Amino acid sequence: MTDLEKIAEKWQKKWKKAKIFEVKADSKKKKYYVLEMFPYPSGKLHIGHVRNYSIGDALARFKRMQGFNVLYPMGYDALGLPAENAAIKGKTQPREWTYQRIKEMKKQQEMLGFSYDWNRSYATSDESYYKWNQWLFEKFYEKGLVYKKNAIVNWCDSCSTVLANEQVVNGKCWRCKNEVKEKELEQWFLKITGYTEELLKDLNKLEHWPERVKLMQENWIGKSNGVNIKMKIKDTKEVIETFTTRHDTIYGMTFIVISPEHKKVLDWVKGKEIKGKVKEFIEKVKKESLIERTSTKRKEKRGLFLEKYALHPFTGKEIPVYTADFVLQDFGTGIVQAVPAHDQRDFDFAKENNLPIIVSVQPEEKELKAEEMQEAFEGYGILANSGEFSGMSSEKALDAIADKLEKSGQGKRAIAYKLRDWLISRQRFWGTPIPVIYCEKCGVQLVPEKELPVKLPEKAEFTGKGNPLNSVKEFAETKCPKCKGKARRETDTMDTFFDSSWYFLKYCSPTKEKIFERKETEYWMPVDQYIGGIEHAIMHLIYARFFTKAIRDLKLLKIDEPFEKLLTQGMVLKDGKAMSKSLGNAVDPGEIIEKFGPDTARVFILFASNPESELEWSEKGSETAFRFLNRISSLMQENLNKAKKKKKLNSKKERLLQSKIQRTVKNTTEFIEKLELNKAVSELMQLTNELQKFEEKNSEVFWSGIEKLILMLNPFAPHLSEELWEKTKGKGFSSLEKWPEFDKKKIDLTVEKEEEFLNSVKKDVEHIKELVKKEKTEKVKVFVAPKWKWKLLKKLFKEKEKTENKRIEFGQAMKKAAELEKTHKKELKGFVQNAVKKLNEMQEFIEIKEMEVLKENLKELEKEFEAETELVKAEKSKEQKAGNAFPLKPAILIE
RNA sequence: GCAUGGGUAGGAAAGUCCGGUCAAAUCCGUGGGGUUUAGGACCCCAUCCCUUAGUGGGUUCGCAGGUUCGAAUCCUGUCCCAUGCACCA
Numbered sequence: 001m002t003d004l005e006k007i008a009e010k011w012q013k014k015w016k017k018a019k020i021f022e023v024k025a026d027s028k029k030k031k032y033y034v035l036e037m038f039p040y041p042s043g044k045l046h047i048g049h050v051r052n053y054s055i056g057d058a059l060a061r062f063k064r065m066q067g068f069n070v071l072y073p074m075g076y077d078a079l080g081l082p083a084e085n086a087a088i089k090g091k092t093q094p095r096e097w098t099y100q101r102i103k104e105m106k107k108q109q110e111m112l113g114f115s116y117d118w119n120r121s122y123a124t125s126d127e128s129y130y131k132w133n134q135w136l137f138e139k140f141y142e143k144g145l146v147y148k149k150n151a152i153v154n155w156c157d158s159c160s161t162v163l164a165n166e167q168v169v170n171g172k173c174w175r176c177k178n179e180v181k182e183k184e185l186e187q188w189f190l191k192i193t194g195y196t197e198e199l200l201k202d203l204n205k206l207e208h209w210p211e212r213v214k215l216m217q218e219n220w221i222g223k224s225n226g227v228n229i230k231m232k233i234k235d236t237k238e239v240i241e242t243f244t245t246r247h248d249t250i251y252g253m254t255f256i257v258i259s260p261e262h263k264k265v266l267d268w269v270k271g272k273e274i275k276g277k278v279k280e281f282i283e284k285v286k287k288e289s290l291i292e293r294t295s296t297k298r299k300e301k302r303g304l305f306l307e308k309y310a311l312h313p314f315t316g317k318e319i320p321v322y323t324a325d326f327v328l329q330d331f332g333t334g335i336v337q338a339v340p341a342h343d344q345r346d347f348d349f350a351k352e353n354n355l356p357i358i359v360s361v362q363p364e365e366k367e368l369k370a371e372e373m374q375e376a377f378e379g380y381g382i383l384a385n386s387g388e389f390s391g392m393s394s395e396k397a398l399d400a401i402a403d404k405l406e407k408s409g410q411g412k413r414a415i416a417y418k419l420r421d422w423l424i425s426r427q428r429f430w431g432t433p434i435p436v437i438y439c440e441k442c443g444v445q446l447v448p449e450k451e452l453p454v455k456l457p458e459k460a461e462f463t464g465k466g467n468p469l470n471s472v473k474e475f476a477e478t479k480c481p482k483c484k485g486k487a488r489r490e491t492d493t494m495d496t497f498f499d500s501s502w503y504f505l506k507y508c509s510p511t512k513e514k515i516f517e518r519k520e521t522e523y524w525m526p527v528d529q530y531i532g533g534i535e536h537a538i539m540h541l542i543y544a545r546f547f548t549k550a551i552r553d554l555k556l557l558k559i560d561e562p563f564e565k566l567l568t569q570g571m572v573l574k575d576g577k578a579m580s581k582s583l584g585n586a587v588d589p590g591e592i593i594e595k596f597g598p599d600t601a602r603v604f605i606l607f608a609s610n611p612e613s614e615l616e617w618s619e620k621g622s623e624t625a626f627r628f629l630n631r632i633s634s635l636m637q638e639n640l641n642k643a644k645k646k647k648k649l650n651s652k653k654e655r656l657l658q659s660k661i662q663r664t665v666k667n668t669t670e671f672i673e674k675l676e677l678n679k680a681v682s683e684l685m686q687l688t689n690e691l692q693k694f695e696e697k698n699s700e701v702f703w704s705g706i707e708k709l710i711l712m713l714n715p716f717a718p719h720l721s722e723e724l725w726e727k728t729k730g731k732g733f734s735s736l737e738k739w740p741e742f743d744k745k746k747i748d749l750t751v752e753k754e755e756e757f758l759n760s761v762k763k764d765v766e767h768i769k770e771l772v773k774k775e776k777t778e779k780v781k782v783f784v785a786p787k788w789k790w791k792l793l794k795k796l797f798k799e800k801e802k803t804e805n806k807r808i809e810f811g812q813a814m815k816k817a818a819e820l821e822k823t824h825k826k827e828l829k830g831f832v833q834n835a836v837k838k839l840n841e842m843q844e845f846i847e848i849k850e851m852e853v854l855k856e857n858l859k860e861l862e863k864e865f866e867a868e869t870e871l872v873k874a875e876k877s878k879e880q881k882a883g884n885a886f887p888l889k890p891a892i893l894i895e
Numbered sequence: 896g897c898a899u900g901g902g903u904a905g906g907a908a909a910g911u912c913c914g915g916u917c918a919a920a921u922c923c924g925u926g927g928g929g930u931u932u933a934g935g936a937c938c939c940c941a942u943c944c945c946u947u948a949g950u951g952g953g954u955u956c957g958c959a960g961g962u963u964c965g966a967a968u969c970c971u972g973u974c975c976c977a978u979g980c981a982c983c984a
Contacts, residue, residue, distance in 0.1 A: 212899050212979070219898080219980055226984080244984055257984090301982080326982045336984045345982050418983060534978080607922075608907075614977090616907065620923060627936080628922090634937080679909070682921045689921095692938095 004597030004629070008719040012113055020733060021072070021115040025508075025520040029069035033524050034060040035504055035563075037532030037540070041076045041123070043101040045108040047572045047605075047617070048533070050589045054602045055569060055611050055677060056531050057114045058715035062672045064115070065714065065739035071524050073507035074109065074116040076102050078123035079130070080496045081159060081175065084430045087462040094430040095458070098125055108590065112598045113718055115735070120510050124499035125430075129506065131453035132515045133498055134435040136547075138446050139554050145191045148444070152261065152329070153423055155183035160466070161427045162187060164495060165420050166220075166539040174539075182286055187425040188434060188492065192546045196221060196417050199545055208565035210612070213537045220538050222418025227402050228333060229411040231256070234309040234318060240264070243332025243416055247405070248397040251386040252339040252360030254350065256310050256321045257303065260285045261329040268306055278304055278323070285325050301326045301349040313410040314387060324349060332416040340376065341368070347376040360386050361394055422543065424495040429460055429468040431493030439480035439487040448481050454489070467491055500540055501547040504530075504562060521557060529675075530563040531611075537568065567675055570614035572605075592622050599717035600626040606716055607681040629720055632688055632713065636706050636724050642698035653694070654701050659747045660690050661705045666742040668712050677716070684712055703728075708740040 015021060025031075036056040039049055053074075060072040083094035083101075090097075102123055109116070122129050140146045154163040156173040162185060167174045192199075200221045203214045226245035233240060242256065258265060260282045269275045281304055303324025310319045326345050327336055340350035340357045350357055357370040363381040380394035389397050405411035425434070433454040435447040447454055457475045460468040469475055469491040480487035508524040509517035532540075541563075548562040574587065592601045604625035609615040664687040671680035691705050707728065714721040714734050725734035 210899095215899065216979060222980095222983065224983070242984085246984075326984095328983065331983045338984085343984070345984080348982090416983075537979080610908080613901095613908090618907080618923075621907090624922060630936085676909095679921090682909075685921060 004599060004626075004720065005594075007723045008111070008113060008598050011719045011722045012110065014722075014733075015113075015115070015735070018733070020736060022117050022119055023069060023071055025523040026069055027523060030067070031071065031524055032060075032063040032068035032529075033071045033508075033527045034063065034529050035073070035507075035527045035531070037530070037536060038075045038077050038500070038503060039105065040080060040082070041078055041098060041101040041105045042082065043104045045105060045112075045589055047587050047589050048569075050112065050601060051572055051605050051611075051615065052531055052533075052569055053109065053112065053114050054605050055567070055675065056529075057602075057718075058606065058672065058677055059529055059531075059675065060115055061715040061718060061735060062739065064735070065711070065737060067738070071120075071507065072114075072116055073120045074114070074118070075121050075503060075507065076105070076123040076125075077496065077500050077503070078102060078125035079431050079493075079499055081428065081430070084428060084462065084468075087430075088464040093459055095125070095456075098123070098430075111593060112602065115718070120507050122506065122510070124432075124496070124503065127453050127455055128512050129503075130432040130499065132506070133432040133494060134447070134452050134454060135449065135515060136502070136551075137435060137494070137498075138449065138452075140190065140550060141446060143550075143554065145194065145550055146188060147191065148186060148188050150184065150186045151189075151423075152182050153185050153187055154180045155185075156180055159428075162423060162425060164423045164497070164539075166422070166497075166542070167495075187423050188436075189421040189423050190498075190546075192422045192543075193417065193419060195546050195549050196223075196419050198549060199419075199542065202545070202561060205561055206563075206566070209563075210566060210568055213534070213541065213566060213568060216537045217542055220419060220542065224332075224416045226332070226414055226416060227405055227411050228414040229313055229337065229405060230409075231310040231313055231319075233321075234311055240310060240321075240335055241333045241411075242335045242337045243414060244337050246339065246342065247401045248380075248383060248389075248394040249339040249342045249360050250312075250314065250337065250401055251383070251389070252341045252358045253312060253319060253337040254340060254356045254358055255338045255346075256319055257324045257327045257336050257338050257346075257349070258306070258321060259327040259329040259334045260323050260325060262323070262334050265306065265323050268308055272307065274304070274307060278306070281323070301345065301352060303349060303353070305353075313405065313408075320355075322349075322353070330420060331418065332414075341370060341373065342376055342378055344376045344378065347373070358385055360384060422495075422546075424498055425492040426495055427467045427491075428493055429456070429462070431496055432499065433469075433475075434490045434492055434494055436490040437478055437480060437487045438490065439483060439485060441485055442480050442482045442487075445481050445487070451481070469493070497539060497543050501543040502551065504544070505551070505557070515556065518557065522559070525557070525559050526561060527563045529565045529567065531567045531569060533571075534568040541566075567611060569611050570609065572615045572617055574617045587617055596622055596626045597719070599629055599720050603629060603681060603716050606677045608678065610678050611675055628685060628688070629717055631692070632709065633720060633724065635688065635692055636710070637727065639697040639702075640727065646700045646703055647696070647698055648700050654696065654699060657690060657694050657701050657705065661687065661701070661708060662743055662746045665708060665712070665740045669739070669742060672715065681716060684709060684716075710734060711737055711740055 034056050036052050056072070060070050064070045078098050083098045086092055086097045087094050106121075124130060124133075137146060154165065154168050155161075156163055156176065156178050158176045158178040159173060162183070163173060163180060168180050172179055200218065200223060203209075203217060206214060224245050226243055227247045228241045228243050229247065229250070230239050230241055232238070240256070240258070244250075265278065265282065269278045281302070301324055303322045303326075306321050306323055308321040310321055311317070312319055322338075326349070327334065338346040338349065338355075339360070340346040340355065341359045342361055347357070349355070357373060359368045359370050359373075359377075360383060361377065361379075361381040362368060362384045363377055363379060368377055383389045383392045383394065383397050386392075386397070389400060392400060402411075402413050406413065433456060435452060435454045437445045437447060439445055457469070457472045460472050462468055476489050476491055478487050478489045479485065504527055505516055505521055505525065509520040511517050544562050548557075548559055551557050552559060572587075589601055592604070600622055604622040605615065607625060608618070608621050664683050668680045668683045671677065671683065687705065687709055691702060691709065694702055694705075696702060710721055710724045710728070711734055713724075714737075718735060721734045725732065725737070
């Protein structure tokens, strides 16, 4: 309601004025760096943004209250296509459009009351930011981490630019979902493959990353251990190399497949009759979009015989060489040994082309016969038809065969990765200009450091065709920095993922003179908690890790990994579907803020679901949150007049409430620490209920509960927290208060457990009653026995069951008592005895004529069954090993 | 196909690591009552099924088995769902 809105505005102003969220590096203080993935400024805040920032702000506020020096910044990933598309559509320029959106977005963020240090904010489209993109590019160039090459690249028609491999999702453009084509172009690459091993290995260091993200990166890197095998081509001096991880099947090789893009293919068919056919085939493959080519739905494999034979390295047999579309150019060597018996793809191809099948690995269960096989056997087994290796297991053969290849110089162990170098050229305007000049005489020249940044022109024409930078003469035409002659500027710009690969470093020290102040940056880094969407699991998160390592190797920083903890938040759904503009089902968070204020929006979104799970949007949900906040508010304000004459009480109820308050403090703290914020809110709701039910609203406990509740509310509903804090205390900021600390001493276990315990006893008694009724007996014996004696008891009574018609059952109350006595020895001295007493008293309620309660009186029984003492001992040590506290339980004997 | 994470009351979502206090927190929804000019809001009670004044009984935590005196919780198998990867040799 407007009330909450007014409060929000009031406190946002106060915070700003008092500058309470501005921070400085201070080596004396413990730091904590909370970071959300910065947004692309599309203008309006999406509900997913609200969720993202509500999580981050809750943590930032929590850590701040715990006494940490908290860095919590916000910025804008402001370069990129949408601005340019807007320019094509309308009369605006990308710059104008972008900064307008940033303004709008920032306003909304401020309305929500996030505790950012706005002083450190920037946009990647600021010249003072992208200057350092260019600077880094040059440093990387000098280090050999940047290179230009002619390559087959992924081309998106609708974005009219190339894409990195990471940006191709299922053969489609990650942004516009258009099908991606192959195109041959000269482009700039970053040598991320120089860090493949480290990127893979260091995943182990990331203990606090979600397993699935690490797994996705691992898969993306795609390491395969295998061998490269050299094979001579018959009647020539040529040697080709195949890569395989299954060299144990080498004797099953019946043909070779080379990828259609491989240079050798055209070489080989030169001047031959099949040339035409082969060329046609290659063209066909190239024209196919990636999605068609890699579809698993298509089973048939297309290929051609190249009229060449390779010689088997061990047997010297002639092996025909084919080219086929199922072999990829850029994995391994682009050539594979085909073993139809043990690889499904090879099997399919062999069947279609009538190629022989040789079984070289036999599974253990049955014997394979080549003629009868319906599918390939891809498992490990025992080698057959494999010369000297026949009879060996696959596992052993892998090593033995690799050894033999290496010794004979016919091959060596090799590792292949799926990860390729990162293509960063983009044929677009609104990106960081690549600081390179092409001179006819001097070739590729870097723009001298002093001349950085290479600025984007103020204006350009956006026709939607080609890169607008090409048509800006002042930009494209330049002089060679070396010979001062006529030269042309690189008009490709950088992939915007370049910008976001190091932006978290810039927040640490917003200086303009350097890329960053080392000392400050090293103080703040690494990011302690990073929060963002799962969609960046590979692209952004692997690039950022790569940059951090590369920057370390430039000796600019000493940090290996940028993000200590990672939380990947779930999506916000409506009717089970992701919300999106294109589906037209997006909820505007602005409406809720207007209706209920920012606190409500935040509490609702945090309470509705665990941050990692998906969140189902509901209209009612925000009302709940709103009511909850109002309830706290009125609970406090209605009783404010009673606060002055606080009474000290010492009733059981009061002690129970005190315990409850402490439990809430403990649980809430732990939940926020684990970022299980929905549970934290639930805890606060429970405490609110308890406080409301508590009758003595003028008591000290009640008010200490209220105070703690208000403080613990700050991370979730900061404005209301401040308002209520001011009302109780008269001054100050709750945001600057100390987070309530759990005080074990204030928990009154005795009282707390009493009821619980009595209930247990009651249950046991009731159980006894029931048994009595069923068994129609009038006599009951209750033994209180350690658990390790149960086995014995059981045996004992099994006998009696037969001979004397007696039964045994086990209760639980005494166990409870015993456990408590053990873990809380001092507080609960004599609890067990009490329990026994209670149990005796309970007899009154049971219509049993005779009931004995005996504690550990089993010695006599043991004597009766002396042979069983060994059993008892064994059970006892087993229990103790398992660390069971004090497994004392009553055994009930019915006679 | 491979990998990971899940399946809990009308809905969302705790509890599962560490078995007994679990017919199972919390929130919504639904029903009843109080307050209110009405609506809303607020407060109280109920909400798996049968039964009672309190109470008692029955059936539940995807499905099927197993371990145990005792299983939502441990073990085995199985089905379903979500996400990611996928002609990677």
